[in-house]
Amino acid sequence: MYSEKVMDHFQNPRNVGEIEGASGVGTVGNAKCGDIMRMYLDIDDNGIIQDCKFKTFGCGAAVATSSMATELVKGKTIQEALEVTNKAVMEALDGLPPVKVHCSLLAEEAIHAALWDYAEKHHIKIEGLSKPKSDISEGEEEEEY
Amino acid sequence: MxxxxxxxxxxTTKTSQEVVDAMLPYFTENYGNPSSIYEIGTKSKAAITAAREQIAQVLNAKPEEVYFTAGGSEADNWALKATFEAYKDKGNHIITTKIEHHAILHTCEYLEKRGARITYLDVDENGVVDLEQLEKEITPETILISVMFANNEIGTIQPIAEIGKIAKEHNILFHTDAVQAFGQVPIDVDACSIDMLSSSGHKICGPKGIGFLYIRKGVKIRSFVHGGAQERKRRAGTENVPGIVGYGVAAKRAADTxxxxxxxxxxxxxxxxxxxxxxxxxxxxxxxxxxxxxxxxxxxxxxxxxxxxxxxxxxxxxxxxxxxxxxxxxxxxxxxxxxxxxxxxxxxxxxxxxxxxxxxxxxxxxxxxxxxxxxxxxxxxxxxxxxxxxxxxxxx
Known part of the structure; x- marks a missing residue:
């Protein structure tokens, strides 16, 4: 059901862990839907993301999207990191099954939440970043038979 | 590897070799339609009769009370929908539990949209239904109690004989989804006052795509699949002869061992x-x-x-x-x-x-x-x- 890239990032997740004294930390998702992601960012004085780590409670896709998201934002500027959308994460993983698309939304949201925390701690405003939702779940409409 | x-x-289970061996002749040798009058047709018919007897024996039921279906889900659907239709004059209330298989729960939701009132009983932390709550929920409109014999996820076995007794005392039909229990624990439909029971072949090393609904003599539910006169006119469609044969062998084997x-x-x-x-x-x-x-x-x-x-x-x-x-x-x-x-x-x-x-x-x-x-x-x-x-x- 998963692409080879998803399986690779699930089995060998990149950047798992915590960053002591991180510049920004964001936690999104909830236990109800079964996915919680926490993203740690280390941002230098020039606004470059020097390091990024994550911890995730969730399914294979949740782990893989978190792992890929950390890879995509590492070394980027804050503005570039904001452009890492759920689509970009999905494409980098060669796609996700339809029921797992919400995991990639969660990964995008986790980056935003960590950036928001960074902005609040440093009393700055990041252009184009709004306060992230802490709870992501798709309003799924089921078909009636 | x-x-x-x-x-x-x-x-699901691995189909036992004994079951496969028993089934094979009914694909290429005895492939006749059981409704036909020539010899290979009557051979198929005899094979179905034998399997029905094997299954009835495991339940302490009569062979003519066993109706083959395409599986456990069909049996559950049949029991609930047909009871709701046939006993409309008596009432519209069905009592079941919160931990049933979706074949029961989604059928109940379907019936709710068509005028049924369903009570979903709670279970305790071990997954056992509360018999006092069951008694309390019974009304003159209650037509059916459906409680699974054993739960598919957590394995808890329900007090089926006690539930059957309560149903009988109140003159209410009692159905049990025994898909996980049949062949795993002893079942006696008389001792447990069971009126209807669903089961599925592939859970007991039998083939997939075959199940049955046990319907006690006197329960007035009608056909769910209309067409030919198979299964005493209660379930149309040419019988899945290899499946039925395999199911019979699997049931006997499960009971014997x-x-x-x-x-x-x-x-x-x-x-x-x-x-x-x-x-x-x-x-x-x-x-x-x-x-x-x-x-x-x-x-x-x-x-x-x-x-x-x-x-x-x-x-x-x-x-x-x-x-x-x-x-x-x-x-x-x-x-x-x-x-x-x-x-x-x-x-x-x-x-x-x-x-x-x-x-x-x-x-x-x-x-x-x-x-x-x-x-x-x-x-x-x-x-x-x-x-x-x-x-x-x-x-x-």
Whole structure:
């Protein structure tokens, strides 16, 4: 059901862990839907993301999207990191099954939440970043038979 | 190839060789339609009669009370929908439980949209229904009580004889979904006052695509599938002769070997439960400790999610299942685990291992070792575990 890239990032997740004294930390998702992601960012004085780590409670896709998201934002500027959308994460993983698309939304949201925390701690405003939702779940409409 | 340790026998079982051997002649030699009058037709008919008798014997029922269907889900649908239709004059109220299989629950939802009133009984933390609540919910409009014999996820066996007694005293029909119980625990439809019972072939080393509904003589439900006169005009369609033959053999085999087989399974089951709980902290058994199916183990591991655990077990050659949302195709974890009072995060971290007669203690040791390592690895990645550890360090 998963692409080879998803399986690779699930089995060998990149950047798992915590960053002591991180510049920004964001936690999104909830236990109800079964996915919680926490993203740690280390941002230098020039606004470059020097390091990024994550911890995730969730399914294979949740782990893989978190792992890929950390890879995509590492070394980027804050503005570039904001452009890492759920689509970009999905494409980098060669796609996700339809029921797992919400995991990639969660990964995008986790980056935003960590950036928001960074902005609040440093009393700055990041252009184009709004306060992230802490709870992501798709309003799924089921078909009636 | 890596050795496969198949621990998902509640999902389906390996068809036994004896069953396959019995079925094969009905594909290429005795392929006649049982409704035909020539010899190979009558041979098929005789084979169905023999299988019906084999199954009736396991239940202490009469052969003419066994109606073959395409599986357990069809039998459940038939029992509920046809009872609702046939007993409309008496009432529209059906009592069932919160932990039924979706073949019951979704059928109930369908009937609710068509005027039925359904009561979903609670269960206690072990998954057992409350008989007092059952009695209290009965009204003059109650036409059916449907309670599963044993639960497919947590293995809990219900007090079926007591429920049957209550139903009988109130003159209400009693249906039980026995898909997991048939062939695993002794069932006597008379002693338990069961009016209808659903079962499925592939759960007991029989073939897929075959099941039956036991309908006690005198229960007035009508046909669910209309057409020819098969199954005493109650279930049309040319019979699945190889399936029925295989089911008969599987049922007989399950009954003949039950005592010895389940004694071994219970021993390995309890060994596996003890070993897992000893090896992994923050783990808990779900379901009743003793009143449970001989082959069912269901354990919740805190701070981790079930699908990740399943994928990692699969990589070790272990096939299992989970009540996590990801395995249900929705965002909600198992309704059964929520009904026994587990919070969402613990329900997401559940693992179901269902053994077969072939599962050994050596298999169990291998599985425990793998589970221990995988749970540790997933916890090291879990923000919930991180929070828990920080909290417990803080409290020291």
């Amino acid at each position: 890596k050795k496969l340790i198949y621990l998902d026998n509640a999902a 039950m005592k010895e087989r389940t004694a071994t399974e219970i021993e390995v089951r309890d060994y596996l439960i003890t070993q897992i709980l000893n090896a992994v902290p923050h783990a808990k058994l779900n379901g009743h400790p003793t009143k449970r199916l001989p082959n069912n183990v269901n354990i919740s591991f805190e701070f981790i999610e079930g699908e990740s655990l399943l994928i990692m077990l699969d990589m070790e050659g272990i096939a299992a299942s989970s009540g996590s949302a990801c395995t249900s195709g929705s965002l909600d974890p198992s309704h059964v685990l929520l009904a026994i009072g587990l919070p969402h995060e613990k329900a997401h971290g559940s693992l179901r291992l269902t053994l077969s007669e072939e599962t050994t203690k050596e298999d169990a040791d291998f599985v425990v070792e793998k589970i221990k390592g995988i749970v540790e690895r997933l916890r090291s990645m879990s923000p919930l575990y991180e929070d828990f550890m920080k909290k417990s360090q803080h409290n020291k």
